[in-house]
Amino acid sequence: MFRTQSFVFLALLALMVLTQCTSAPDRKTETPDKTADVADQDLSLTEEKSAQDWLDEARAAANDIEQHSALIRAANAFQNEQKWQQAVAVLSQLSPQKITRHSQKYYHLAKARWAAEQEQWPQVIDELESVYTQFNQREFRALSLQLLSQAAYQQKSYWQALVWQVDAQRFAEQSSAETIWSVASRVTQSELPQQRPTDLALAGWWRLVDYHHQAMTTPEQLSVYLSQWLQGYSEHAAVDMVERWQETEIRNDNEKTSKPVIAVLLPLSGKYQQQGQAVRDGIIARTGELKEVQVVFIDSEQGDIAAHKEQIKSLNPVGIIGPLLKENVALWAEQPPSDVPQIFLNQIERESADSSANSAFFALTPDTEARQAAQRINQKLPGAKSAMIIAADTSNGRRMVDAFKSSWDNEQAGDPKVSYFSERADMKATVESSLGLTDSQQRIRAVKIAAGKIIVDEQERSRRDISAIYLPGNLQQTRLLKPFIDVSVSPFAAPIQVYASSATHELKNRLGDSDLNGIIFSDIPWLASDAGNNLLLTQWLELRNGWGLSLARLAAMGYDSVSLIQRLEMMNRMPGLTWSGLSGNLHINDSVVQRELTWATFTKGKIALAKESNNAGSSNR
Incomplete structure (x- = not known):
């Protein structure tokens, strides 16, 4: 200013x-x-x-x-x-x-x-x-x-x-x-023109981007693609850069053994044993499909980091997955083995770690959901309408509100309105006050007093400038807030679309929830697609009897981490590359794995993809 x-x-x-x-x-x-x-x-x-x-x-x-x-x-x-x-x-x-x-x-x-x-x-x-x-x-x-x-x-x-x-x-x-x-590294597959440009310089960049997208399906073919590019564009400005990439690919190929080993660090004992086992289940499911990959699990709670590093060094792995716990991630990130690709299964403050091109942080942070909710509501809001957040007055609630507001970008709508409740008894009053019913009731009371015996309309009117409400709380909170919202919207006003986070989606309602009909929520594709019915998910839940969807999300992260470790260097180099995984549509930006979630809705007692959903389950080229 x-x-x-x-x-x-x-x-x-x-x-x-x-x-x-x-x-x-x-x-x-x-x-x-x-x-x-x-x-x-x-x-x-x-x-x-x-x-x-x-x-x-x-x-x-x-x-x-x-x-x-x-x-x-x-x-x-x-x-x-x-x-x-x-x-x-x-x-x-x-x-x-x-x-x-x-x-x-x-x-x-x-x-x-x-x-x-x-x-x-x-x-x-x-x-x-x-x-x-x-x-x-x-x-x-x-x-x-x-x-x-x-x-x-x-x-x-x-x-x-x-x-x-x-x-x-x-x-x-x-x-x-x-x-x-x-700039070229940001070009997504859907944005890349189908036809090669006629301009020779631009055509070289087009082909280089296209080869990277093709290599996402078969990462072992990237070296072949780079060789083909060098043959076809020997006079291009990017030759020196591509030759460096090619040297790295050839060196990595030469170092691979007959059956590559992936080392995995997880808490397989102690307080977070279940979380570690859930991630391990996902890794086993994915490596079982690949056949040619061997995986060695190390309990991060047994022994110290020095012993773990020595053990991993003796394995000569092609990649490292883990650790999972934040304090262990911080220790490993300080001095990672720079020549071995590593997927950290948590995220830390970047100032405390010097990440390399061979590493990335992969975390299922709730902040991601709040930011994507803000972006989605931005796109769906009609003109002159705004959004509202109703959250618990806790550290997690305020964190979700801050994340939502950080991604809010709608000058016409203005800043989203925020209302907090402290306990269950406050919810009704918070909703009524937020939607303007409290003010409307006071106006009606004042008019009745002034009118004397004259009959006046006693129907409260809710505010009409709100078109969407985001509820970042858990299932119990959402279940209590939704009826209050429904009855607080006056019959004279347009319906208000309610959005929620994956915390609303639990094992008890994964096949639908008539009490929450109409709510649109975000979740990983593995849990939201196919109307909540998924053979792999069903089998896993049967094997892990008593485990909930929060652990299923960790299993999906473990499954996807194997695919990411195979493509890590390529995805770090090119943020425009995406991988359609169980935990979302994934890309890496600044060494952090970004997840695009799926949007689903509770409707007629079942779960269905939201009609306007940008589903993360599209296939790769």
Whole structure:
């Protein structure tokens, strides 16, 4: 945000410059097409003159057209000096009708640079998309394309960002394959065009991205794909980078034994034995399908970390899964075996660990659900409507609220409303107060008193600006809150959609819950797909009699960790790669496994996928 006084002063200063120019007695205002343009000489990103010099030229200009050209150069100079407030003060005084055709592109570029500074990415594209090809100077063409690429990247349009980034590198003083890959690595399979581009440089990046997506199905084929790429694009800018990847793949292939070993660290005794066994069940189920992989389990609660490292070193494993407990993860993350891929089954504060390209943190944190709920509700909210969160006044409840709010991005709706309850007896009053019934009842009482014997409508009216309510609590809390919400919405108002977390989904209602009909909740695909009926899940629950769905989620994580360890280096290198696992649609960003969950609903006494659900169970290419 600007300092208001400084901004006003600068705006007045620019206005004063214009006033002094327009009050000259011999001034003639001419049309842009008939007037010489100071900017016809072309601007430079390294102006020899200062912004003040250009303001002086604007003051001495012979007409409005020359004055505007000088002011555009002043704004350009201010931006080069990182004096954004001064630049926008000048730009705010310009009239597009008095800017020549030649200067228009510089005017749009200056506005785009200001929009980028304010992170108004759609405006950046609006300003530059139709004019960037008009720049003849390399520096301005490169700058405009970089801004376009950045704007598309920030809006998650990664393929379009790649197209503009490749073009920008053609005009940059020094091209950088790593810079282009930082954009290309975000391109998802669904975003990648079906047809190879005709431009040779872009085609090379397209093929490199495509090969990585293909290798997700058969990771052992990546080395072959990279060799094919090097043969087909031997003159491409990314050759050196791909050759380094290829050397690593060849070295890893040479080090593999006839039956690769995966070492697994889990708490198989002690307080968290059940959790460790659940993860182990999932790992056994997955490695049993692979056949050629051997897995060795180590009890993380027996012995110390030094002994565990020595034991793992003697196994010469191709990967390490675990530990599970946070304190053990913190110890291992301080000094991980950098040459062995490792999936940590928990997440720690990143400042306390120096993660490598060979490791990733995989955790089933509830924060993920709250953030995805915020994103989903954002997409579904109608105009001028907002959302509400009703949570328990506990550390976990406030943590979920904070996570929800951190991902809320809806300027039109404003910040979500938050209501807390302390105990069961508070729930009814909290809901009524949150939805405006308490205020409505007070208004009715006041009207009845004022009206005397006159009959008035006694129907309370709930607030109409709320379109969605998120309940991050457990099943018992949701079961109590839902009826209060239903009866608190007046018949004059539209129904309010209620969303919940996976904590609402337990073993007792995994096949449906008529008391919760209409609630949409998030959960892992293994538990939410197929209407809650799943042969592997059913068999596992029968074998682990008495275990609940919270342990089933850990089993799914164990199952998926085996697939991740096989693809870890590739997925760390390319965040756009996804794996459809039992615990979600998975990708790795900044060494952290991100999970896209499935959305399901309780309906007619059963569980069904929400109609608008972006299901995480799609197949890989």
